[in-house]
Amino acid sequence: MNRMIINTMLILLSMSVSMLAWATGTHYEIRVDGLACPYCAYGIEKKLTAIDGVKNLKVDLENGLVSVDVSDGVVLTEADMKQLFEDAGFTYRSMTTSHPDRDQDKTQ
Numbered sequence: 885m886n887r888m889i890i891n892t893m894l895i896l897l898s899m900s901v902s903m904l905a906w907a908t909g910t911h912y913e914i915r916v917d918g919l920a921c922p923y924c925a926y927g928i929e930k931k932l933t934a935i936d937g938v939k940n941l942k943v944d945l946e947n948g949l950v951s952v953d954v955s956d957g958v959v960l961t962e963a964d965m966k967q968l969f970e971d972a973g974f975t976y977r978s979m980t981t982s983h984p985d986r987d988q989d990k991t992q
Contacts, residue, residue: 911952912960913950914976915949916969918974922945940952941953
């Protein structure tokens with residue numbers, strides 16, 4: 885009986901670890917010109933959150949920086965982001981990507 889409980893716990897633990905690894909995603913930092921007010925930020929937030937897989941979003945008006953976290957498997961391309969920001973009336977400048985969970989694993 886104890887062995888069955890231990891095996892069940894091990895299976896559940898391994899599933900949890902697998903789900904955690906699967907849940908990793910990508911972090912994007914997008915530089916944009918023309919973000920001047922909270923209304924600008926709201927417009928960008930609305931467009932980006934309409935994309936499936938966008939988890940976290942932060943708009944830094946002062947620095948013209950949009951930070952976006954997406955689920956694993958979701959890719960924001962430069963061409964798509966350039967079009968999205970230009971359609972919204974802003975000037976897309978650049979985008980960098982990182983994989984925080986994977987990068988953290990490499991440093992440990």
